[in-house]
Amino acid sequence: MKGRAVSRNRHLVGWVLASPLSLVLMTFLMAPIVMIVVVSFWGATEWSIYPAFQFDNYEFLLTSDVTYRVFLNTFKYAAITWACTLLIGFTVAYYLAFHIRSLTWQIALFLLCTIPFLTSNIIRMISWIPFLGRNGIANSTLISMGVIDEPLEWLLFSDFSVILAFVHLYTLFMVVPIFNTMMRIDKSLIEAAADGGASGWQTLWHVIVPLTKPGIMIGTIFVVALVMGDFITVRFMSGSQSANVGRMIQNDIGLLQYPSASATAVILLITVLMLIGMMLRFVDIRKEL
Amino acid sequence: MEPRPKSFYLLTAFFVLFLIFLYGPTLTIGILSFQGPGGGLTFPMRGVSLHWFRDLFEQQAVGDIWGSFSRSLVLGLMVMVTTVVVSVMGGLAFRHRFAGASLLFYLIITSLVIPSILVSLGVGLIWSQSGLPVHWSTSGFGAQLTWTLPFGLLIMFAVFNRFDRSYEEAARDLGASPWQVIRHVVLPIIAPSLIGVALFGFTLSYDEFARTLLTSGSYNTLPLEIFGMTTNVTTPVLFALGTMTTVFSLLVIGVFLLVVWVMNRRRARHGSDAGQGMV
Numbered sequence: 001m002k003g004r005a006v007s008r009n010r011h012l013v014g015w016v017l018a019s020p021l022s023l024v025l026m027t028f029l030m031a032p033i034v035m036i037v038v039v040s041f042w043g044a045t046e047w048s049i050y051p052a053f054q055f056d057n058y059e060f061l062l063t064s065d066v067t068y069r070v071f072l073n074t075f076k077y078a079a080i081t082w083a084c085t086l087l088i089g090f091t092v093a094y095y096l097a098f099h100i101r102s103l104t105w106q107i108a109l110f111l112l113c114t115i116p117f118l119t120s121n122i123i124r125m126i127s128w129i130p131f132l133g134r135n136g137i138a139n140s141t142l143i144s145m146g147v148i149d150e151p152l153e154w155l156l157f158s159d160f161s162v163i164l165a166f167v168h169l170y171t172l173f174m175v176v177p178i179f180n181t182m183m184r185i186d187k188s189l190i191e192a193a194a195d196g197g198a199s200g201w202q203t204l205w206h207v208i209v210p211l212t213k214p215g216i217m218i219g220t221i222f223v224v225a226l227v228m229g230d231f232i233t234v235r236f237m238s239g240s241q242s243a244n245v246g247r248m249i250q251n252d253i254g255l256l257q258y259p260s261a262s263a264t265a266v267i268l269l270i271t272v273l274m275l276i277g278m279m280l281r282f283v284d285i286r287k288e289l
Numbered sequence: 290m291e292p293r294p295k296s297f298y299l300l301t302a303f304f305v306l307f308l309i310f311l312y313g314p315t316l317t318i319g320i321l322s323f324q325g326p327g328g329g330l331t332f333p334m335r336g337v338s339l340h341w342f343r344d345l346f347e348q349q350a351v352g353d354i355w356g357s358f359s360r361s362l363v364l365g366l367m368v369m370v371t372t373v374v375v376s377v378m379g380g381l382a383f384r385h386r387f388a389g390a391s392l393l394f395y396l397i398i399t400s401l402v403i404p405s406i407l408v409s410l411g412v413g414l415i416w417s418q419s420g421l422p423v424h425w426s427t428s429g430f431g432a433q434l435t436w437t438l439p440f441g442l443l444i445m446f447a448v449f450n451r452f453d454r455s456y457e458e459a460a461r462d463l464g465a466s467p468w469q470v471i472r473h474v475v476l477p478i479i480a481p482s483l484i485g486v487a488l489f490g491f492t493l494s495y496d497e498f499a500r501t502l503l504t505s506g507s508y509n510t511l512p513l514e515i516f517g518m519t520t521n522v523t524t525p526v527l528f529a530l531g532t533m534t535t536v537f538s539l540l541v542i543g544v545f546l547l548v549v550w551v552m553n554r555r556r557a558r559h560g561s562d563a564g565q566g567m568v
Contacts, residue, residue, distance in 0.1 A: 014386075033411060119538040130321055229402075229404025269403065
């Protein structure tokens with residue numbers, strides 16, 4: 001009897017402590033999702049929306065090629081950004097974890113890598129303008145070096161600048177979890193590999209990479225979620241010339257077509273949750289922290 | 290110590306390039322914000338002046354910057370305090386299994402990965418359909434919490450994963466009540482991490498754009514104001530504002546790091562062993 005009382009008590013304490021968190025997530029996460037699902041079946045006129053239960057929004061969305069092109073474009077951004085951030089992030093984390101020998105330096109350099117995360121994304125996007133513009137630093141440098149004769153037009157307001165900005169903003173999300181996992185690798189494993197006659201590359205590929213997989217997974221979850229759900233980077237860096245799903249939703253919102261925006265949002269949410277759900281099968285986040 | 294391998298120098302070069310990539314653009318607009326009055330958005334510099342910073346202080350010249358700054362500041366502090374309190378309570382809750390814990394955990398992950406425009410749209414719809422006016426301090430505040438809380442909780446999970454429970458057990462053996470254990474043992478041990486949670490709470494809120502877009506109502510926060518400026522301001526005043534905001538963020542980060550440092554120093558001086566409570 002006493003055991004059951006203790007266990008009931010434990011559940012109660014857990015719930016009391018978790019209640020503010022649950023309250024916030026219910027009100028500002030679950031309720032909005034439910035609302036979006038509900039509104040996605042509603043109808044809209046040019047200036048108002050009205051309750052209904054119709055599949056028109058989904059039908060229109062799923063039968064239009066624009067939807068598929070935009071989703072494809074979103075996946076393309078996510079895939080390219082993922083590959084770039086993984087390569088850069090892994091290299092940086094590897095350098096910090098295995099080539100920097102003092103802990104103080106490791107922490108200092110690691111902080112240096114994370115500080116930009118705590119500054120404004122919009123300002124960091126704006127700051128590419130003087131670099132990439134028609135008369136920007138990149139073009140004028142290339143011209144004065146004689147590499148090109150006239151300014152490259154594709155530097156700013158193109159897929160190139162969108163992906164550059166994504167990599168610039170989100171590489172940190174790869175560096176941090178990969179570095180965290182690498183710091184937990186037992187250094188004697190590396191020595192054992194070296195004693196066993198493994199070359200540097202072999203140690204990297206057969207020892208470090210497999211042990212770093214959880215960190216890579218967590219970084220991947222962050223980067224994929226952020227790029228799939230983005231709308232502002234694409235809008236700003238493509239000069240409104242490219243589209244992704246987030247932009248499509250934002251356009252509908254601008255036209256007050258909330259039901260159609262909601263339907264797109266539901267499909268985007270299902271896509272993102274399915275992707276992340278698959279990735280979560282490969283990693284236990286709570287254990288890796 | 291064995292000599293550095295050749296790969297060390299290659300990787301150092303790579304790392305330096307990465308830092309240039311990371312900081313170069315921000316430094317560039319820092320320099321360009323000192324353009325002379327006739328200067329444009331890119332090099333060459335036409336003289337050096339504080340002209341564009343002066344513009345920022347002239348009311349109405351470029352919108353309501355100072356109003357939006359003070360709103361962002363207040364909102365950031367509100368989000369910061371809430372994030373710290375809710376994350377600590379949530380972190381403590383998750384130390385023991387309770388019914389529904391894993392469901393709540395998946396909600397936290399959902400909150401982290403959900404496209405931010407969905408939160409913005411959903412909260413905006415709820416408010417508008419129930420006839421409430423959206424305002425940065427109510428709907429905007431809640432929408433931002435869905436972004437800062439997951440980070441706060443992930444930090445708390447990491448902290449409690451490394452937490453040495455024998456300190457608590459010792460306190461309990463000596464007759465401390467559960468509240469005394471939290472107040473005099475757990476909180477002092479995790480205090481430096483709480484500074485980290487507070488820093489995340491403040492800066493993530495201060496810089497948040499997407500989740501505030503449809504939830505802040507007619508009074509803009511600073512990121513919304515800056516984004517509005519990008520479409521109609523084509524002078525270096527934009528860079529001056531960017532530089533000021535970044536300097537402010539760096540100051541905030543500096544203050545937080547300083548607090549952690551002073552805290553650790555004081556601990557060491559008073560012979561406190563709270564720092565050893567983490568494994």
